Amino acid sequence: xxxxxxxxxxxxxxxxxxxxxxxxxxxxxxxxxxxxxxxxxxxxxxxxxxxxxxxxxxxxxxxxxxxxxxxxxxxxxxxxxxxxxxxxxxxxxxxxxxxxxxxxxxxxxxxxxxxxxxxxxxxxxxxxxxxxxxxxxxxxxxxxxxxxxxxxxxxxxxxxxxxxxxxxxxxxxxxxxxxxxxxxxxxxxxxxxxxxxxxxxxxxxxxxxxxxxxxxxxxxxxxxxxxxxxxxxxxxxxxxxxxxxxxxxxxxxxxxxxxxxxxxxxxxxxxxxxxxxxxxxxxxxxxxxxxxxxxxxxxxxxxxxxxxxxxxxxxxxxxxxxxxxxxxxxxxxxxxxxxxxxxxxxxxxxxxxxxxxxxxxxxxxxxxxxxxxxxxxxxxxxxxxxxxxxxxxxxxxxxxxxxxxxxxxxxxxxxxxxxxxxxxxxxxxxxxxxxxxxxxxxxxxxxxxxxxxxxxxxxxxxxxxxxxxxxxx
Amino acid sequence: xxxxxxxxxxxxxxxxxxxxxxxxxxxxxxxxxxxxxxxxxxxxxxxxxxxxxxxxxxxxxxxxxxxxxxxxxxxxxxxxxxxxxxxxxxxxxxxxxxxxxxxxxxxxxxxxxxxxxxxxxxxxxxxxxxxxxxxxxxxxxxxxxxxxxxxxxxxxxxxxxxxxxxxxxxxxxxxxxxxxxxxxxxxxxxxxxxxxxxxxxxxxxxxxxxxxxxxxxxxxxxxxxxxxxxxxxxxxxxxxxxxxxxxxxxxxxxxxxxxxxxxxxxxxxxxxxxxxxxxxxxxxxxxxxxxxxxxxxxxxxxxxxxxxxxxxxxxxxxxxxxxxxxxxxxxxxxxxxxxxxxxxxxxxxxxxxxxxxxxxxxxxxxxxxxxxxxxxxxxxxxxxxxxxxxxxxxxxxxxxxxxxxxxxxxxxxxxxxxxxxxxxxxxxxxxx
Numbered sequence: 094x095x096x097x098x099x100x101x102x103x104x105x106x107x108x109x110x111x112x113x114x115x116x117x118x119x120x121x122x123x124x125x126x127x128x129x130x131x132x133x134x135x136x137x138x139x140x141x142x143x144x145x146x147x148x149x150x151x152x153x154x155x156x157x158x159x160x161x162x163x164x165x166x167x168x169x170x171x172x173x174x175x176x177x178x179x180x181x182x183x184x185x186x187x188x189x190x191x192x193x194x195x196x197x198x199x200x201x202x203x204x205x206x207x208x209x210x211x212x213x214x215x216x217x218x219x220x221x222x223x224x225x226x227x228x229x230x231x232x233x234x235x236x237x238x239x240x241x242x243x244x245x246x247x248x249x250x251x252x253x254x255x256x257x258x259x260x261x262x263x264x265x266x267x268x269x270x271x272x273x274x275x276x277x278x279x280x281x282x283x284x285x286x287x288x289x290x291x292x293x294x295x296x297x298x299x300x301x302x303x304x305x306x307x308x309x310x311x312x313x314x315x316x317x318x319x320x321x322x323x324x325x326x327x328x329x330x331x332x333x334x335x336x337x338x339x340x341x342x343x344x345x346x347x348x349x350x351x352x353x354x355x356x357x358x359x360x361x362x363x364x365x366x367x368x369x370x371x372x373x374x375x376x377x378x379x380x381x382x383x384x385x386x387x388x389x390x391x392x393x394x395x396x397x398x399x400x401x402x403x404x405x406x407x408x409x410x411x412x413x414x415x416x417x418x419x420x421x422x423x424x425x426x427x428x429x430x431x432x433x434x435x436x437x438x439x440x441x442x443x444x445x446x447x448x449x450x451x452x453x454x455x456x457x458x459x460x461x462x463x464x465x466x467x468x469x470x471x472x473x474x475x476x477x478x479x480x481x482x483x484x485x486x487x488x489x490x491x492x493x494x495x496x497x498x499x500x501x502x503x504x505x506x507x508x509x510x511x512x513x514x515x516x517x518x519x520x521x522x523x524x525x526x527x528x529x530x531x532x533x534x535x536x537x538x539x540x541x542x543x544x545x546x547x548x549x550x551x552x553x554x555x556x557x558x559x560x561x562x563x564x565x566x
Numbered sequence: 567x568x569x570x571x572x573x574x575x576x577x578x579x580x581x582x583x584x585x586x587x588x589x590x591x592x593x594x595x596x597x598x599x600x601x602x603x604x605x606x607x608x609x610x611x612x613x614x615x616x617x618x619x620x621x622x623x624x625x626x627x628x629x630x631x632x633x634x635x636x637x638x639x640x641x642x643x644x645x646x647x648x649x650x651x652x653x654x655x656x657x658x659x660x661x662x663x664x665x666x667x668x669x670x671x672x673x674x675x676x677x678x679x680x681x682x683x684x685x686x687x688x689x690x691x692x693x694x695x696x697x698x699x700x701x702x703x704x705x706x707x708x709x710x711x712x713x714x715x716x717x718x719x720x721x722x723x724x725x726x727x728x729x730x731x732x733x734x735x736x737x738x739x740x741x742x743x744x745x746x747x748x749x750x751x752x753x754x755x756x757x758x759x760x761x762x763x764x765x766x767x768x769x770x771x772x773x774x775x776x777x778x779x780x781x782x783x784x785x786x787x788x789x790x791x792x793x794x795x796x797x798x799x800x801x802x803x804x805x806x807x808x809x810x811x812x813x814x815x816x817x818x819x820x821x822x823x824x825x826x827x828x829x830x831x832x833x834x835x836x837x838x839x840x841x842x843x844x845x846x847x848x849x850x851x852x853x854x855x856x857x858x859x860x861x862x863x864x865x866x867x868x869x870x871x872x873x874x875x876x877x878x879x880x881x882x883x884x885x886x887x888x889x890x891x892x893x894x895x896x897x898x899x900x901x902x903x904x905x906x907x908x909x910x911x912x913x914x915x916x917x918x919x920x921x922x923x924x925x926x927x928x929x930x931x932x933x934x935x936x937x938x939x940x941x942x943x944x945x946x947x948x949x950x951x952x953x954x955x956x957x958x959x960x961x962x963x964x965x966x967x968x969x970x971x972x973x974x975x976x977x978x979x980x981x982x983x984x985x986x987x988x989x990x991x992x993x994x995x996x997x998x
Contacts, residue, residue, distance in 0.1 A: 114825075125837075132848050140854050147856035154863050159870075172863075174856050187704035190681070193856050204700045207855030210681045210707075212921060214846055214928040215946055215956055217678075218710055219839035221847065226840065234832055238825060334821035339728065342828055350720060354712035358601050361706060368612055368698040444703045451705060465705075475705050 097261055101269025105243065106276060115239050119281055122231055126285050129222040133182035134292055141177045144193070148174045156520045160513040162504075163496040164422055170198030171492070173485035173525050175205065178472040179298050180305055183289065184225035186473025189213065195482065197489035199496075200386075200426065202433040204369065205482065224285065225467050228313040229460050232281070233320040233345055236274060240321065241337040243270040244328035244561060267325050267560035274321040282317075286310065304533055308470035312543065315550045316463040322553025329561030352458035353451075360447040366440060379432045386418070386425030394421060416509060419501025426493050444475060452542065459549040466542035472529065476538070481527055488525040495522050570751060570759035578767070587725050588771050594721065595775035596782070598714040602673030603783050605711070609672075609684065612698055616663045616685065623659050628992045635989060644894065649986030652690070652900060654995070655977035661689035664969050664998040666962045669953035670787040671795065675715035675945075677954025680707055686966040688973050688998070690981075691903050693966045714776075715948040718799060719941045720835060723806045726768060727827045730810035732820040733760045739820060757814065765807050769800060791951060798947045805940045838939040846931045850924035858921060865913045869906050880905045887982060894984070904978060911967075929957070965998070972996040 109115050155171045173195045181188055192205025210217055220226045244267065247253040256266065293306060324341055331337045367375070385391040389398070401417065402410070410417040448465070455462035468474040504512035533539070578584045630648035633639040641647040645657065654660050665685045672679075680702060683695035699707070710716070734757065737743035746756060773796070779785070787795075813826050869876065881888050889897065936943045949955035976996050980987055987995075 118829075129844075132844055135848070136851070139851060143854040144856050147854070147860045150860040151863070154860065154867065158867075172859055174859075187708050190704035190707040193854055194859050207859065208681065209852075209854070212852045212855065212925060213681075213956075214843065214925070214932055215678075215949070216839050216843040216846070216932060216942065217681075218945070219843060219942065220836065222840045222844045230836055231832075234828075238828070242821065335732065335824050338821060338824045338828065342724075346721075346724065351712070353709035354716060357706040357709045358712050360703070362604070366701050366703065369700040370612075370616070370696060370698075372701060440701055444705075447703045448705055451709075475703065478704065 095265070097265045098269035098272055101261070101266055102272040102276065105270055105273035109239065109273065109277060115277075118235055118238065119277065122227065122235055123281055123284055125222055125231070126224060126227050126281070127288055129224055129227060130182065130285070130288050130292060133223055137177060137179065137182045144174045144177055147172075147194075152524060155522075156516060158516075158519060160515040162512055163500045163514050163518070164199065164418070166514070166519065167199035167422075167493055167496045170196055171525075172196055173481075173488065173527070175478075175481050176527050176529075178477070178529070179293065179296055179302055180309065180471035181473050182292070183223065183306075183309060184467045184471040184473055185223060186225075186468030186471055187475055187478060188473045189217075191478045195485045197485065197492065199422070199493055200429050202430075202437060202486055202489070205478075224289075225464065225471075228316065228467075229464055230349055232278070232313075232317055233349070233460075235281075236278065236317065236320045237324055237338070237341045237345060239277060240270065240274045240324040241328055241341050242334045243273075244325060245331055245334050245337050249334060263329065263560045264558060267329055267557050270328075271321055271325045271557055274325065275318075278317045278321065282310070282314065301529075301531060301533060305470045305472065308533060308543075309467050312463055312466040312470065312546060315543075315546045316459060319459045319546070319549045319553045322550075322557045326553070326556040326560060348458040348460045352454055353461060353464075356451050356454045356461070360450045363450065364443045364446045366443050366447075372436060372440070376432055376436050379436075380429060383428040383432065384421060384425045386422035394425075397421065397424065411506070411509065414505065416501045416504040416512075419497050419499075419504060423494060423497035423501065426490070426497060430490055441479065448475060448538070452538070452545065455545050455549075459546065462542050462545045462549070466539070466546055469539045469542060470533065480530060484527055485525065488523065491523050569749065570746075570756055571763045573746075574760055574763045583728065584767075587729060587768075591725065591768075591771050592775045592778070594717050595714065595772070596779045598712055598717045599673055599776070599779040599783055599785065601711065602676075602713055603785065605676060605679075605713075606672050609679070609698065610668075613663075613665055613668075613685070620661075620663060624654070624992065624995065627654060628989060631987075631989045631992075644896070647986060649988065651977040651981040651987060652896070654987055655973065655981075656690035656900075661687050662969065662973065662996070662998055663687055664962065664966045666959055666965065667953055669791070669951065670785070671791050672952045672954060673783075673785055674713065674795070675948045675952040675954050676711040676713045677715075677949035677952055678956045678959050679954040680711070682956065682959040683962055686962055688966055688970045690974060690977055691900075691907055693970050695962065695966070715945060715952070718802065718948065719945050722768075722772070722799075722802070723831055723835075723941075726764075726803065726806040726810060727824070727831065729768065730761070730764050730807065730814070731823045731827050733757065733764075733810070733814045734817050735814070735820040735823055738817075757811065761807055761811050765803060769803055772799060772803075795948075795951055798944055798951070802940060802944045834939045835941050839942050842932055842935045842938065842942070845935075846928040849931065850927040852921055852924045852928070855921075858917065861917045862914060865910060865917065869910050869913070873902055873906055876906055876909055877902060889982075897984070900981070904974070904981075969996070969998045 151172045151174070158166060158169060161169070175188075175191070175193050175195075177188075189209045192208050194207060195205045196203045220230070247256065247266065289306070293302060323344065327341055327344075328337045331340060382393070384393045384397050386394070388394060398410075398417065398421065401413070401420065402408070405413055407413050451461060452465060465474065469476065499514060499518060500512065503514075627648040630639065634641065634648065644650060645653060647653060663685050664687075680699040682697070684698040686693055686695045732739075734743065737746060747753065751759075780787075809830055810827060813823050813830075816826075817823065818826070889901070932942070936946065946955065950958070953959075973996055976994070977987075
């Protein structure tokens with residue numbers, strides 16, 4: 094086995110140990126990282142308690158409503174609350190920008206409301222201390238500051254020729270120095286993994302959460318690897334330390350700061366999403382060409398009513414063996430659902446295209462793809478949000494169907510006028526509980542993100558195999 | 567001193583670093599301001615559409631009413647009567663849009679404009695805030711915008727660092743510092759001239775780039791706002807040049823200077839703001855809105871249950887409002903709704919303090935700690951100038967409430983008098 098890279102690595106580690114700035118910087122980041130887990134865990138505890146309590150109260154409010162017509166209850170509606178995932182402690186993803194609840198009512202599909210960002214302070218755009226922020230912003234900086242001189246300083250101090258005379262190749266030097274950076278990074282990952290594992294054990298999380306956590310770690314380790322390999326490679330290809338630093342900081346700025354914002358602007362311009370009122374107008378235009386369960390003057394409603402009456406040889410709605418309003422409300426609900434689903438899918442398609450563009454831009458920024466992969470594993474990405482929305486919407490439709498069916502079945506004959514349903518009925522209606530998908534990879538995008546990050550990792554590794562020949566004096 | 571400035575100028579002319587920085591400042595200024603105009607134009611377009619739709623609604627009702635008065639038309643149902651106060655004040659299509667104060671410099675910072683509501687709709691029975699961006703992709707929202715504020719706050723210090731990290735060290739490394747000292751100048755004069763030259767150069771390039779972009783993009787702003795923007799930018803530049811000066815005075819060599827300045831940049835832009843943010847959120851946590859949602863519903867349920875008591879209390883306090891004679895069927899429902907809505911609002915405001923109080927405390931703490939990070943200070947100044955700061959945008963709710971009072975003061979007496987709005991009264995319908 095070639096021991097030279099190991100010897101170089103040991104030498105570099107000795108040097109780094111004596112470098113007070115590196116030691117102080119590493120300790121500071123470890124402290125911030127552990128603090129982020131601690132504050133995040135507290136926040137998670139408070140938030141999940143609040144959501145669980147709200148869910149319980151919302152159900153109690155639904156069940157405790159006074160006796161009323163089931164369709165009035167349908168308009169009264171209820172709320173579905175988005176559960177907080179345990180891994181949001183490490184990566185809150187897009188959760189801050191999506192609403193915490195969805196109002197479920199008859200005839201409409203609403204947008205999730207009350208995003209935490211609305212209540213957030215003026216510093217929300219500067220980021221907050223969570224593990225994902227530290228891994229994506231601060232870790233690369235520490236790697237750059239620790240490693241930018243590693244290769245180039247050998248030439249600046251003329252040690253390069255001495256090493257060459259001993260038979261040490263460029264590749265061996267690069268491997269040894271990269272290995273030293275891997276050790277430093279590994280030392281920083283270790284306390285984080287231990288503390289977070291303790292937190293997960295304490296929370297008694299499901300096995301899938303452990304797999305998700307492993308996926309997140311894999312993502313950030315791969316990303317750290319990309320940063321290490323690029324740093325060493327750049328250091329081996331430039332003429333001076335200051336050039337290496339300026340170049341690497343430039344890459345960091347483009348990758349972490351400029352690219353995400355630029356892509357945001359480009360994606361919004363290329364795939365514009367309609368504003369809420371405009372979408373509502375499109376939906377309304379489509380709804381107008383269907384049955385309106387509330388409006389007897391609507392021509393489609395009138396035609397449907399006449400066809401039902403004709404089919405049952407009834408002269409008036411009271412002759413029917415069921416409540417006509419209940420039937421019409423259900424048919425109208427089904428039609429409205431189809432219209433809303435169609436428009437929602439259009440918006441989802443636009444979002445997907447925007448994210449695809451975002452992902453495509455990962456060729457200039459590995460940070461983009463690492464962030465997407467991490468929030469995917471944490472269950473705080475756009476797909477997780479969509480999954481919550483779809484389950485809540487399915488529940489809404491089920492609940493509305495139950496209410497309409499009850500009206501149709503029981504508000505018949507003498508009971509029709511002033512029909513109400515009491516608590517007993519509302520207590521029996523279907524209740525909502527969000528089921529998090531068991532599968533971790535919800536389709537191609539998640540796998541693709543990890544593949545793209547691996548490509549960056551491998552590309553970095555290949556670059557590392559061809560270090561500094563350009564400036565060998 | 568003038569000789570040193572001339573010497574610096576010649577050096578800069580030959581250095582491609584300066585050409586790159588100048589080019590980048592022009593390109594990024596133009597790009598970020600262009601993006602700002604796209605954003606504000608889109609918001610203005612939506613605003614114009616809403617106002618046009620609102621004007622069309624009332625104009626149509628006015629014409630219908632004139633036709634009815636002339637006997638050319640007859641409404642089929644009471645709710646379709648164009649002069650009915652409910653049709654004009656609260657039914658579908660009615661009401662007025664209230665917008666937050668619009669500032670000419672809104673192009674410079676997106677701020678909280680993609681998070682907080684853009685405008686509100688005021689009707690008799692409810693006020694609703696509308697967010698144009700509710701359907702926007704949260705991934706993009708989380709990434710943030712490439713706006714002029716981002717360019718100034720995050721990138722300008724990097725340009726300052728790039729041009730100033732080796733003011734003295736480069737001379738020493740090239741061996742020209744001794745030559746420079748052989749001139750009849752002190753080391754203090756040398757460094758002062760170098761800093762002054764770079765400061766003026768970057769300031770002129772930033773101003774020229776912004777001025778050209780403002781002219782080309784047709785951005786118009788009032789002089790006091792422009793002067794405040796200029797003062798904020800120059801103050802920020804002074805801070806970063808002071809930092810560069812300090813590091814250059816300590817002077818540990820070009821690479822070490824660059825490293826130190828990079829570290830200071832990270833400290834002020836990433837670590838300190840994130841730390842203040844985490845500190846403020848941990849010390850004064852804002853509860854989840856999930857609590858507010860169920861609380862709001864509990865208030866509504868309580869008010870519904872207490873509706874009779876509330877009505878009794880209202881009539882005992884306002885004996886003149888007690889309905890007399892025969893009333894239309896809809897009257898009781900809507901009148902109860904209007905009376906109870908005021909009580910609901912009052913109770914909701916009480917419940918909202920659970921959110922507003924920690925929010926205020928967070929902002930107070932951030933304002934107190936703002937001096938720890940000049941970027942935080944500049945960001946908040948720019949957002950304030952743009953009118954996209956959280957405080958201004960949250961003020962929309964107060965504006966909506968104020969206008970709601972005016973709206974009710976106009977329509978509710980007409981509703982209680984059981985009469986229609988006259989065609990001549992359309993002129994007096996309140997405008998926000």
